[in-house]
Structures are given as C-alpha cells and as structure tokens.
Amino acid sequence: MxxxxxxxxxxxxxxxxxxxxxxxxxxxxxxxxxxxxxxxxxxxxxxxxxxxxxxxxxxxxxRGSYVTGLTNSLLVAVPTILAVLLFGSMAAWSYARSSSRSLRVAYYCTTLSVVLPPAIIPTVYVLTQLGLNGSRLGYLLTITGTRLGVVVFLATGFIRTLPVDFEEAAAIDGAGKWQIYWRMILPLLSPVLVTASVMLIISVWNDFFFALFLLQGPGRSTLPLTLFQFASTSTHGVAWNLVFAHVVLSSLPLLVAYAFLQRRVLSGLTEGGVTG
Structure with missing residues (x-):
C-alpha cells in the first residue's frame, strides 16, 4: 500500500x-x-x-444582551491576549537564557498555573484590598495572570532550541536587551505566539468561572455571563431554540479568529513543544 x-x-x-x-x-x-x-x-x-x-x-x-456581552468580551479579551503574549514571551526569553535556580523555580511555578485549579477566594480578597473587586480591570488582571503559563511553556521550549550566537553578535554590535527582544526574539516566536493566541482566545472568550465572581453588574457581563443570565430568566422552562441561537452567535467571533489563524497553528504547536 x-x-x-x-x-x-x-x-x-x-x-x-x-x-x-x-x-x-x-x-x-x-x-x-x-x-x-x-x-x-x-x-x-x-x-x-x-x-x-x-x-x-x-x-x-x-433581549439577550448580546451586544453588551460582545462589547465586554472584546474589551477583556483583546488587551488580555496582547498582555499575555507580550509579558509571557518576555518571561520565556529570560527563563530560557538563564541558568539561575531562582528563575528555574519561577518557571515551574508559572507553568503550574496551566494545571492548578483557580483559587477564587484569595483572588477576591486581594482584589478587594486593591479596590478592584467587581471591576473590569480587576478581572482583566486576574485572567492575564492565570493565562501566562501557557505562553511561557510554549515559548520557553522553543527559545531553548535557538542558537545564542545571534543574540551575542547583536549585543556586540551595540544592541540593547529590548532591541534584541523586539527585532530578533519576537519575530522568531511568531508561529508559537499564533498557536498560543488561538488557545488564549478560546480560554479567555469562554471564561465563565472568574467572570461570575469578579464582574458585578449586568453592564459588565461578558458573553458567557449574558448567555447564563438569558437562559436562567425564563419562568416556563428553558427556551432551547433561543439558547442555541445565543451559543451560535457567541461562537462566531471564535470561528472568525480561528479561520484567520488556523494555517499556522499546527506548525507553531509542534515548534513550541520542543524542550531541548
């Protein structure tokens, strides 16, 4: 055959x-x-x-607050994903190029966030002390912190496979750390970051757990919250036709994002999984 x-x-x-x-x-x-x-x-x-x-x-x-939910989801998802990609790739570069034991411990602690369950009570307590509980900013910071591990894990393994010679040559020519990161490391990380973007879009867009506890008021509800509120307000049973229609509309932005990014997902995931 x-x-x-x-x-x-x-x-x-x-x-x-x-x-x-x-x-x-x-x-x-x-x-x-x-x-x-x-x-x-x-x-x-x-x-x-x-x-x-x-x-x-x-x-x-x-009647389903779809426009409100879509607006709030975009206001949370776009800055969160950009922040996670930026800070996560910076941290991954530091972890990959350092032999410090403290940074190695920090790397393992960061990647553990991928599998550890979220601690909602300490999170609410910290945000309350900072005066951010119930705000969109507090929710954004929480989602950013809990999603960093994905980018750090994928990007660190990829950077470790890259030769250090180019970075050393750029440093000898007078390039600073920021220039090396922005002009060399970040472009090389693009396939890995595309893969991470798809994973982050799905995770952030569909987040319900943190949104339920950290966002207060119907004006701040994201799409998963508006779907939950819409499905639970009926007094004559669940109107499945409307619930399914809400799910379809809520999933459309994910399908659009995946359609633009899917060509580079597999290659980026393969490259980011290398841990040499």
Whole structure:
C-alpha cells in the first residue's frame, strides 16, 4: 500500500470517528436554533417544521444582551491576549537564557498555573484590598495572570532550541536587551505566539468561572455571563431554540479568529513543544 493511500485511509478513519463527536452536536446546535420553542424542546436532529431562524436570532440580539456581552468580551479579551503574549514571551526569553535556580523555580511555578485549579477566594480578597473587586480591570488582571503559563511553556521550549550566537553578535554590535527582544526574539516566536493566541482566545472568550465572581453588574457581563443570565430568566422552562441561537452567535467571533489563524497553528504547536 502506497504512502499517500495510507494517509488518505487514516484521514478517512479519523473523519468517521470525528463525525459523531463533532458533526452531530454541531448539527443539533444549528438545527435547533432554527426551530420554534415547542419543536426545540424535543432536542431532536430533525429539520424544523416551522422555521423561526430570523425571529430567534433577533430575539437574542434584542433581549439577550448580546451586544453588551460582545462589547465586554472584546474589551477583556483583546488587551488580555496582547498582555499575555507580550509579558509571557518576555518571561520565556529570560527563563530560557538563564541558568539561575531562582528563575528555574519561577518557571515551574508559572507553568503550574496551566494545571492548578483557580483559587477564587484569595483572588477576591486581594482584589478587594486593591479596590478592584467587581471591576473590569480587576478581572482583566486576574485572567492575564492565570493565562501566562501557557505562553511561557510554549515559548520557553522553543527559545531553548535557538542558537545564542545571534543574540551575542547583536549585543556586540551595540544592541540593547529590548532591541534584541523586539527585532530578533519576537519575530522568531511568531508561529508559537499564533498557536498560543488561538488557545488564549478560546480560554479567555469562554471564561465563565472568574467572570461570575469578579464582574458585578449586568453592564459588565461578558458573553458567557449574558448567555447564563438569558437562559436562567425564563419562568416556563428553558427556551432551547433561543439558547442555541445565543451559543451560535457567541461562537462566531471564535470561528472568525480561528479561520484567520488556523494555517499556522499546527506548525507553531509542534515548534513550541520542543524542550531541548
């Protein structure tokens, strides 16, 4: 059997495996967002008998605080992702080029944030003492701190594979630390940072846990919070058609971001996973 035939066979088998886990839930989400409330209460895979597509999505936008949630999510996600990429890549460069034991300990502590559960009570206490509890700034700082580990882990492993000679030559020519980082390290890290960006977009955009405790007032709710509030306000059961429509609209920015970044995700993830 030829190599390309085996490749197509593996892709076909993976596609068949993915259909029940990805295709069916996605179809259920879309088709039920087009139905009336009565039809969607059955949660079937059938096509709608009565198409309420425009009405459902218009209701979500008008009554589901979608625009408010979208605005707040963008105000949190964009600066958070930029800050995490900037400070995370800076820290990764320091960790990768230093032999200090204290920085090695700091590296392991930073990367542990990827797997450790969030400590909400100490976080609320610290933000209260700083006068930031319930504010958008306090939430932004918390999300930034808890997401740094992803960028540090990916970027540190990649930088360790890069030769130091170019940095030393630039330093001999008179380049400062900032110039070396900005003109040499950051461009080389671009595939890794693209991969980290996709992971951060998904993580930050879908965050519900911290948003529930740290954001106060409906005017500051992000999309996951507006979805929760919209789904829990009904007194006659959950209107699944509207909930699914809200989920579709909330996921659209993620799909747009992934469409722009997906070409470089796999290469960046492979390069960032090298720990030599």
């Amino acid at each position: 030829r190599a390309h035939t085996r490749t197509w066979l593996r892709c076909g088998l993976l596609g068949l495996f993915a259909v029940p886990w990805i295709g069916i839930p996605l179809w259920m989400l879309l088709v039920n967002s087009f139905k009336s409330q009565g039809d969607s209460s059955v949660l079937s895979l059938d096509l709608p008998t009565n198409w309420d597509l425009v009405q459902n999505y218009r209701t979500v936008i008008d």
